[in-house]
Every structure is written in structure tokens, then in C-alpha cells.
Amino acid sequence: MAWDDTASKVWMDGEFVDWKDATIHSLSHVVHYGTSVFEGIRAYNNENGVAVFRLKEHVRRLFDSAKIYKIPIPFTEEEIAEAIKDTVRENGLTSCYIRPIVFRGYGELGVNPLNCPVNVVIAAWEWGSYLGEEGMANGVDIGVSSWRKPAPDTFPALAKCGANYMNSQLAKIEAIENGFDEAIMLDYTGYVSEGSGENIFLVEDGVLHTPSLGSSNLKGITRDSIIKVAGDLGMEVIEETIVRERLYLADEVFFTGTAAEVTPIRSIDRKVIGIGKRGPIAEKIQSTFFDIVEGKVEDKYGWLDYI
């Protein structure tokens, strides 16, 4: 994250303001109670222009997350999609990461959010690979966290809500302190859920397996893309509950996510996975994914929204 982006403009409630002015009051509801829903979106620079990846689906999920928490977004989905593209344009960005966030702002300070205003902010900045270029090529080292994902009747996993990431942070901090690149979290019943900010896939005898949506995981848009791409490559993909030890025994394991894109995993809990580096299926999925976003093959899915 480039925190020296002082020349950038941030979209705030319908207008662009300077990066340094994109501030809120410290007594805003979101600061105290984590009352936000947000998205992480990537745009890619390719031969045909700058393309936002699956813009409609990200905006849809933002509105879905807001619906769950009764946060009325004072713009239409089309207006937010246009504002996202405008933010990339306004900042002259090409490949970048885009962060729209909707939150309860300054009003009353009690748990009840309903009387607080709803604010919408969109920022964008240049961002490389989340878990490092080296990790993309050779795989990353992962630990299974002692922290679990919340049960479905506590924090709804399908809402991409700011407060969820306090839970993710516990796992991420633990992973880093233990010398890992990232954490895998189990759900409240002990089945594999996801990374602190990524979905996860296993490869067993050429078949892909990923935790089904009942495992307290986010309905990842990259996850959905990989399920479709793998299917079109002739691979079987099974969504199911997955026990922890299958992670260790899999031929390959990889993460998917907007930030992480497709990141292979080479070890879990210091056990070597498969050949101990990016495996052939992760490589195929990764290269197909990048061929699509980089415009090297036809966008037959209609996933690229050029700005």
C-alpha cells in the first residue's frame, strides 16, 4: 500500500477530494464499532486499455454486504461502478487496487447504527502481488491458525464487513510471528475455511476441491472465476467440507483472491506440500487467469470492464 500517495484523489460521497483531505471524525460510528462494508478490486493494464476485473460482481457484493447490515447505500450500483472507474481515471492509474468502502459516519455514538449517516469512499493505488512475486512463482509458507472463523450465527461470512477482519488480523499476526507468510483458518466446527484474506483450493489426483460456502468463508469472486476457468480447462471442481489433514496430503494447495490472485502454497505447518513449489495445476490456473486479465486471450466470460 502506497501511503505516500499525496498527489492522489479520493472519491468521497460523490466528489473527489485530495488524498490528505479524505478524513473522517474520530467519533464516527465506524471507528468505534467497525461499522463498514467494503470491496477490494483490481484493475489490469493490458493491450486493450485498463480493465477493472469483475466490476459488476464486486459492486453487487458490496450492496449485498450492506443489505445484511442494513446500511442503505445512497447511490445506485451503476453510480458506484461508474465512480470506481472515475477514481482510476482521475488518478491516471493503470494496474491498481481499488478500495470502495461504505461506513456509518459521524452521528450518534451508541451501538445502534441506524441514526448515523452512511458515507461512501473510493480510493485506488498501485499495488503489486500481495504475497510477493517470489511467492507467486515458488509458493508461500502457511500455518493453520489457532484462531477459528466465527460461527455462521455470529458474524455472517458472506458480508465483507470491516469488523470481520479483526478476526482475520488475529490469524495474520499469529502467522507472521510464527514465521509464516499467511494463515489458514478453520471454521467453528474444525473444517478448513480460508486464509485471512483469500479462499483456498486443494488438488488431489487432478481434481480441485474448495471449502463450500457453509465453512464461514467469503464467497470470493476470484474463487468463482477459478471454478469457471478450471471447469473450462476440463478439470473437476468439488465444493465440500474439508478436514485439516487433507491440506497436508494434497498434491497442490493454492490461495485465490483479488489481492493474492492465484498464489501457490509450498508448505503448511512446516510440512512440504506436493513437490514443495508451485505445482503444474496451480501454474496452469495461474497462467490462464493472467492471460484473461492481461487481455492475452479473448474475454469470453465478459469479466473485463474497460475504463
Ligand SMILES: Cc1ncc(COP(=O)(O)O)c(C=O)c1O
Ligand atoms: C476473508 C477473505 N476471503 C476470501 C477473499 C477473496 O475474495 P475475492 O476473490 O472476491 O477477492 C478475500 C478478499 O476479499 C477475503 O478477505
